[in-house]
Amino acid sequence: MTLESRDVRKAFGGVVALDGATVSFRPGRVNALIGPNGSGKTTFFNCVTGMIRADSGRITYAGQDITRKAPHAIARAGVGRTFQLCRVFPRMSALDNVLAAVRPAGLAGGLRGARRRGEVDRARGWLTRLGIEHLADVEARNMSWGQQKLLELAGVLMGEPDTVLLDEPAGGVNPALLDRIGTLVRELNAEGRTFVIVEHNMDLVMAISDHIVVFDRGRPIAEGPPSLIRTDERVLGAYLGV
Numbered sequence: 001m002t003l004e005s006r007d008v009r010k011a012f013g014g015v016v017a018l019d020g021a022t023v024s025f026r027p028g029r030v031n032a033l034i035g036p037n038g039s040g041k042t043t044f045f046n047c048v049t050g051m052i053r054a055d056s057g058r059i060t061y062a063g064q065d066i067t068r069k070a071p072h073a074i075a076r077a078g079v080g081r082t083f084q085l086c087r088v089f090p091r092m093s094a095l096d097n098v099l100a101a102v103r104p105a106g107l108a109g110g111l112r113g114a115r116r117r118g119e120v121d122r123a124r125g126w127l128t129r130l131g132i133e134h135l136a137d138v139e140a141r142n143m144s145w146g147q148q149k150l151l152e153l154a155g156v157l158m159g160e161p162d163t164v165l166l167d168e169p170a171g172g173v174n175p176a177l178l179d180r181i182g183t184l185v186r187e188l189n190a191e192g193r194t195f196v197i198v199e200h201n202m203d204l205v206m207a208i209s210d211h212i213v214v215f216d217r218g219r220p221i222a223e224g225p226p227s228l229i230r231t232d233e234r235v236l237g238a239y240l241g242v
């Protein structure tokens with residue numbers, strides 16, 4: 001289930017966000033995608049998941065061309081994602097959020113359907129796994145930021161993705177929860193899920209990644225294991241602007 005992009009380009013007016021990005025994320029790994037602000041990481045996620053369309057280039061998943069597929073088709077192919085600014089329904093309970101995550105169309109009817117089909121147990125299972133089962137009946141807006149991020153991830157996992165894209169999972173999260181997120185990613189990876197993680201917290205990236213790809217100005221400038229990336233001159237240059 002390799003996720004690959006070939007020569008992907010995306011410009012917003014005069015701003016070139018992706019400038020011929022060719023990159024390959026192999027299955028079974030915890031991959032990280034790092035790079036300075038504005039280097040195109042979120043745009044890459046948006047192109048991969050069909051939220052925006054690349055101007056040119058090709059994206060494949062498990063050998064299948066997904067470049068022009070709709071988001072739901074890409075999700076069905078096995079690619080799930082979270083968002084930098086966490087997407088949950090604030091006035092819905094945690095449990096309903098997880099149930100709704102796999103039924104984006106027609107929320108109310110979809111929820112009834114989910115309950116009929118007995119998916120509640122599975123949703124509760126994910127809440128338990130992520131350590132927020134005690135919040136099942138609490139509205140998302142009354143949960144902490146970190147808990148909401150875990151809730152969003154529970155919703156993504158409800159779709160049983162083979163590959164999970166996480167956009168800044170550590171952003172705004174307290175240190176205790178940060179450890180939990182790191183441990184969870186490693187556990188879920190040990191069970192066979194592939195991850196691609198966009199993250200600015202280098203301690204977390206270095207601790208949990210098998211493979212790191214570094215973007216600068218819309219394309220990869222280096223890749224390798226944490227031990228190599230930590231000391232790569234081009235990476236230090238891109239971050240420090242030297």
Ligand SMILES: Nc1ncnc2c1ncn2[C@@H]1O[C@H](COP(=O)(O)OP(=O)(O)OP(=O)(O)O)[C@@H](O)[C@H]1O
Nearest residue numbers: 012015016017035036037038039040041042043044
């Ligand atoms: N919808 C948009 N309209 C206009 N410009 C955009 C849009 N989305 C992204 N950009 C621009 O494209 C470039 C890449 O942005 P992107 O968000 O992909 O970078 P990033 O590496 O994810 O940054 P950060 O680490 O700050 O989240 C930036 O210059 C950004 O301002």
